Amino acid sequence: MTDEAMDRPIASSVQRRRRLRRWTPPLAAAAVCVVLIILVSGWLRASVRRDRVRTARVERGAVTATIDASGLVVPEFEHVITAPMDTRINRVLKTPGAEIAPGDSIILLDDRDARFDVARLEEQISLKENEKRQTELELARTRHDLTSRREIKALEQKSLQFEVERNRRAFDRGLIVQDDVRRVETDLERAGIELRHLSALLANAEEDLATRLDGLALEIVILEKEHRRAVDRLARTVVTSGRAGILTWAVGSEGATVAQGEPVARVADLSAYRVDATLSDVLARRLTAGLPAMVRSGDSRLPG
Numbered sequence: 001m002t003d004e005a006m007d008r009p010i011a012s013s014v015q016r017r018r019r020l021r022r023w024t025p026p027l028a029a030a031a032v033c034v035v036l037i038i039l040v041s042g043w044l045r046a047s048v049r050r051d052r053v054r055t056a057r058v059e060r061g062a063v064t065a066t067i068d069a070s071g072l073v074v075p076e077f078e079h080v081i082t083a084p085m086d087t088r089i090n091r092v093l094k095t096p097g098a099e100i101a102p103g104d105s106i107i108l109l110d111d112r113d114a115r116f117d118v119a120r121l122e123e124q125i126s127l128k129e130n131e132k133r134q135t136e137l138e139l140a141r142t143r144h145d146l147t148s149r150r151e152i153k154a155l156e157q158k159s160l161q162f163e164v165e166r167n168r169r170a171f172d173r174g175l176i177v178q179d180d181v182r183r184v185e186t187d188l189e190r191a192g193i194e195l196r197h198l199s200a201l202l203a204n205a206e207e208d209l210a211t212r213l214d215g216l217a218l219e220i221v222i223l224e225k226e227h228r229r230a231v232d233r234l235a236r237t238v239v240t241s242g243r244a245g246i247l248t249w250a251v252g253s254e255g256a257t258v259a260q261g262e263p264v265a266r267v268a269d270l271s272a273y274r275v276d277a278t279l280s281d282v283l284a285r286r287l288t289a290g291l292p293a294m295v296r297s298g299d300s301r302l303p304g
Contacts, residue, residue: 069279076272107239114234139209
């Protein structure tokens with residue numbers, strides 16, 4: 001039998017049955033999956049509405065815990081100028097916002113009381129210096145007087161000593177009586193007592209006057225310190241700034257009274273700033289020294 005006789009075509013019905021058997025399992029599996037999806041989607045319902053769900057892009061990086069605080073940007077340095085004494089405002093020469101150079105006059109204060117204090121202290125210093133000179137002259141006169149009296153008494157004592165020796169020799173020769181010798185010895189003893197008294201008077205007078213001079217010198221020193229402070233107060237009645245900056249505030253009304261130590265102007269250095277942050281006491285417990293800080297202003301972030 002030849003090959004042509006053996007190779008016969010397969011019937012079309014047989015081919016359909018074979019294709020049907022080959023595709024039936026996958027189609028059945030797909031149908032089962034579709035049925036399951038329909039059933040499961042019917043059982044599951046969303047508990048959150050879609051408009052309440054927010055999504056964001058995940059960024060790769062370290063996770064850090066932050067503490068939010070509100071802050072106020074203020075100049076790093078602000079010079080507060082105060083009134084040197086109880087006075088009133090005469091003139092305001094600069095207004096807030098003006099640029100201030102070192103030594104610029106900002107406010108003129110009433111200086112009448114300051115001038116009076118300076119003049120009064122100068123008068124007191126002059127009086128004390130005059131009293132000191134008078135005390136020095138008194139010390140010189142007292143020293144000279146007592147020294148002269150002591151020297152005279154010393155000469156008198158020396159003369160009496162010679163007379164005592166002469167009378168003793170005369171008494172030994174029988175030229176005078178014993179009473180004459182005793183009288184001269186008594187005068188010599190009296191002269192010694194008076195000499196010691198004068199020496200004590202001189203020492204006491206020098207010590208007393210020296211103490212008075214020391215007290216006057218101390219009073220003059222105290223008055224001179226008060227005078228320097230009064231001169232400084234007088235100079236500060238012209239309110240000036242010791243450094244450059246911007247005048248951020250000045251007392252506004254001329255003629256107003258200000259107390260000693262009360263602020264009259266503020267000058268800020270706008271070349272550097274700082275941030276004064278505030279937060280609740282509960283969060284403050286979580287802060288420790290050395291923690292990094294991040295200052296956020298709009299879209300800008302400044303580490304600190």
